[in-house]
Amino acid sequence: MIRRIAHLDMDAFYASVELLRYPQLKGLPVVIGGGRRSVDDTLLTLHADRPLGKIPVEAFARLADYTGRGVITTATYAARQSGVGSAMGLMKAAKLCPQAILLPVDFAEYRHYSTSFKKIIADIAPLMEDRGVDEVYIDFTDVPGGQREGGRVLARLIQKTIFQQTGLTCSVGVAPNKLLAKMASEFNKPNGIAIVFEADLHTQIWPLACRKINGIGPKADEKLQRHGIRTIGELAQQELDWLIDEFGQKAGAWLHDAAHGIDHRAVQTSSEPVSISRETTFDRDLHAVRDKAELGAIFTQLCEQVAGDLSSKGYQGKTIGIKLRFDDFKSVTRDQTVDFYTADASTIRQLAGQCLKRVPLQKRLRLLGVRVAGLTRQDSNQKIVENRPLALMDKALTALETGALEPQLF
DNA sequence: TCTGGGGTCCTAGGACCC
DNA sequence: TCTGGGGTCCTAGGACCC
Numbered sequence: 001m002i003r004r005i006a007h008l009d010m011d012a013f014y015a016s017v018e019l020l021r022y023p024q025l026k027g028l029p030v031v032i033g034g035g036r037r038s039v040d041d042t043l044l045t046l047h048a049d050r051p052l053g054k055i056p057v058e059a060f061a062r063l064a065d066y067t068g069r070g071v072i073t074t075a076t077y078a079a080r081q082s083g084v085g086s087a088m089g090l091m092k093a094a095k096l097c098p099q100a101i102l103l104p105v106d107f108a109e110y111r112h113y114s115t116s117f118k119k120i121i122a123d124i125a126p127l128m129e130d131r132g133v134d135e136v137y138i139d140f141t142d143v144p145g146g147q148r149e150g151g152r153v154l155a156r157l158i159q160k161t162i163f164q165q166t167g168l169t170c171s172v173g174v175a176p177n178k179l180l181a182k183m184a185s186e187f188n189k190p191n192g193i194a195i196v197f198e199a200d201l202h203t204q205i206w207p208l209a210c211r212k213i214n215g216i217g218p219k220a221d222e223k224l225q226r227h228g229i230r231t232i233g234e235l236a237q238q239e240l241d242w243l244i245d246e247f248g249q250k251a252g253a254w255l256h257d258a259a260h261g262i263d264h265r266a267v268q269t270s271s272e273p274v275s276i277s278r279e280t281t282f283d284r285d286l287h288a289v290r291d292k293a294e295l296g297a298i299f300t301q302l303c304e305q306v307a308g309d310l311s312s313k314g315y316q317g318k319t320i321g322i323k324l325r326f327d328d329f330k331s332v333t334r335d336q337t338v339d340f341y342t343a344d345a346s347t348i349r350q351l352a353g354q355c356l357k358r359v360p361l362q363k364r365l366r367l368l369g370v371r372v373a374g375l376t377r378q379d380s381n382q383k384i385v386e387n388r389p390l391a392l393m394d395k396a397l398t399a400l401e402t403g404a405l406e407p408q409l410f
Numbered sequence: 411t412c413t414g415g416g417g418t419c420c421t422a423g424g425a426c427c428c
Numbered sequence: 429t430c431t432g433g434g435g436t437c438c439t440a441g442g443a444c445c446c
Contacts, residue, residue: 071413087413273418274417277415333440369415415446428435
């Protein structure tokens with residue numbers, strides 16, 4: 001048995017889900033983007049007005065009508081022809097491709113399909129790692145068929161089953177580890193399968209740009225390019241010591257391994273969250289003093305949402321923090337760790353409020369966020385203390401004075 | 411009218427303890 | 429009196445990913 005790891009990536013996931021609902025949009029420039037502004041009323045009406053497939057194309061909102069601060073989440077191929085793409089501001093996109101049809105992001109619908117395709121996979125190959133709405137890693141090693149043709153047979157089975165049951169296509173890469181599998185899944189998009197063996201490193205991986213390595217982003221790539229390193233093969237030629245000098249112990253060693261196709265990470269079937277947060281970008285930049293009331297209401301709402309998320313997921317936390325983004329797009333964070341766990345909205349609001357006081361607020365704000373970290377499960381035996389530590393201390397002192405507790409117990 | 415929202419992980423300095 | 433390390437926790441910022 002050799003180790004075979006698959007990476008499965010749904011093809012243009014959001015757009016594909018939308019096309020299942022609105023087949024009449026096939027081939028047209030369509031942009032899916034976050035936005036809760038003007039056009040949304042139209043769009044929400046459309047979404048409520050089923051059967052959706054019957055809506056004439058002219059009835060959809062046009063990108064040109066959009067006003068707001070949303071960005072593109074997904075653009076169809078026809079829209080990309082006009083130069084628009086992921087993460088671009090919708091206002092800018094509207095100038096490049098005004099005739100594009102704009103759909104609001106419908107996370108509930110995508111999550112529904114996400115749950116479906118993951119269940120299909122897990123029924124066939126139970127060692128599956130969730131990597132977000134449209135991606136998973138799967139350990140093929142011990143699954144029947146997982147070794148045949150390097151994993152191709154099992155990959156095809158999964159692909160076919162997902163398509164039959166959801167109408168969606170995906171691409172799969174199968175390789176000796178996650179790192180290579182992730183790269184391989186991009187080789188034959190859409191609806192493709194790519195099989196990579198260790199021996200293929202030189203021919204299939206080394207010619208690729210460094211940026212294709214999951215974990216090398218724009219900053220690292222730019223730095224590599226400054227040293228004339230553009231391909232993974234060129235990266236692999238670098239001395240380990242030099243990489244460590246340039247990128248630090250951990251990152252340097254990781255770059256060296258990655259370039260040589262080495263990755264020992266296991267497929268993780270479950271994980272615990274580290275933090276839970278909510279943030280929002282305002283319709284317009286807000287001033288801390290002049291818009292105090294509006295800001296305060298949003299702040300409280302964010303705290304309530306975080307508290308709601310904590311409760312519904314069954315967590316509580318002891319590090320409460322805020323995030324601010326100013327009108328110049330610079331961000332700051334402040335956080336505070338207390339010696340009790342909470343999931344209570346007003347407690348979070350109060351602690352987050354203390355964090356906010358530590359930030360100078362001259363510039364106008366465009367974003368506010370609230371975060372709770374240091375999480376533990378609510379049903380674990382961690383003590384939940386809703387009130388101040390001082391109250392705890394009061395209680396303890398009283399207990400001491402009345403002789404209810406022996407001093408050495410502290 | 412540039413630039414969303416929800417995450418993870420790493421680094422680096424300071425506090426504090428052994 | 430002077431001079432150490434190591435380990436952990438906290439905080440702030442930043443890179444990166446989906």
